[in-house]
Amino acid sequence: MRSILRAQSGVRSEQELHADDPLFVQSIARAMQVLSSFHQAGRPLTLNEIATAAGIGKSAAQRVVHTLKTLGYIERDPDDRGYVPGIRILDHTLDYLRLNLLIARASPVLLELRRNVRERVDLSLRDDLRLVYASRLQSKRETFFATLVGHSVPVFCTSGGRAVMAHLSDGEVDDIITRSDRTPFTAKTLTEPDAIRKKVREARQNGYAVTLEEVLPGEVALGVAILGPAGVPRGAIHVAGSLGEWQAEEFCARFAPLAAEAARAISRF
């Protein structure tokens, strides 16, 4: 079992792989490496921790942090002392969300969907082995993490991911499965390739995927893929509810058609 935090580990740490690429700017990579130090961190970091995490010398870390701090991408935490990501980050978040045409045209559809479905509605975008939540519409009771944009979950064990895989070839699905870190989140997380493949086939049949407690205990989730040009799946719509309130079948019968229609409205071939 792994913490919900670890989902982010799908992000590879690009090291000195670019030694030969003449167009590759090392210092930018270092800067981003520094910002990425925070990915594994659970609290504000010290300069030396950043240096080690980023795999660079202390001098380099000093310069980079100084620069990023000047620019507002790193701050000192007012409560604790130590460095944290700076508020300027959010400017780029906004740019990402605004300029992503898929998100823009998804937004009204999602709000409408949320109005009909009274449960949590999420929009996620695929990034290789993971789905990154880009838009989150809460239901009444939610946890901290369920409100966070940028949170990511693996493709192989989530409803949205299965729905995405349903629109990929068997080869691609296998590729995803084998390359994924399939450490289970809960006792119910399916990790066996065959079990996952079976679920994907089901999703192909139904046009949507369901997962039961594979990421969070007590959660039923339903995912429908969003397709881009050439039928390539670009992400998914998720509807999530509590097994305390719903039978899985009823949940699907009620919400799958709505979610599917929403996904269709957003998809673009």
Added chain:
Amino acid sequence: MRSILRAQSGVRSEQELHADDPLFVQSIARAMQVLSSFHQAGRPLTLNEIATAAGIGKSAAQRVVHTLKTLGYIERDPDDRGYVPGIRILDHTLDYLRLNLLIARASPVLLELRRNVRERVDLSLRDDLRLVYASRLQSKRETFFATLVGHSVPVFCTSGGRAVMAHLSDGEVDDIITRSDRTPFTAKTLTEPDAIRKKVREARQNGYAVTLEEVLPGEVALGVAILGPAGVPRGAIHVAGSLGEWQAEEFCARFAPLAAEAARAISRF
């Protein structure tokens, strides 16, 4: 009047101001400058547009864009062609939100507040002349922009901003007012220094601030400041509703106490 988009213009474009700072890494600044090109953009950008917007040569832009693309911070838009911010941005968004202790401890309080108040609840953090929305809990009907994390609004004409100014000295308030670009959003936006100062004094009296249609027509908004160590205001809680449903007085009478209590729970001296 200005578009809601222009609020972001509070971000100064740091040019070659750092010519003498020996610790300042130029190429990082250039990279961020490139990413910031998207701030003013309304659509995917071409390489040359990026070069001009960032104020650098085409060669530099080429290298930087290539690097950022390799790292996943810039992508090509699948629909339109052109460059857009990449999904890797959202990883840093998550880091920012997770590691910001204020946001972490605000989250449950906000969710609780949202449960009692059935209107939109937002958490914003101050960045000099602006407030940046870090957490957004929608009500039933919302617009696209009202759901976007990272969106920012000026301090001088928003409920949260007035609440923040209420906890600053008169000198600091004047400083904010004079340095702000006070182009009005609506016909009701207060831009006169004296009018703003008066509103700030009211906010000091009441412990909260109200604005009527100063940013969006038909909107009543209520803001309470969140204080950090030494009583420094770090941001605000916003509750926003529609004047079609509420009288301003009733809105305040009902929600101000709740919002104030929430803000107190989050504040830390």
Added chain:
DNA sequence: ATTGCTTGTATTGCTGTGCGATACGACTGT
């Protein structure tokens, strides 16, 4: 088709930027 614009990509040599190494001062806790 041919032309003329734009787009993105590739190459090279010189310049000056950014890293390593190192030293220093300010805080903590024992």
Added chain:
DNA sequence: ACAGTCGTATCGCACAGCAATACAAGCAAT
């Protein structure tokens, strides 16, 4: 008072990154 952190400051050499330029690929218009 001490050892152990922390962040900051300085400086010279090596090599990373920019300007300049040329090339290729796509699109519009004639």
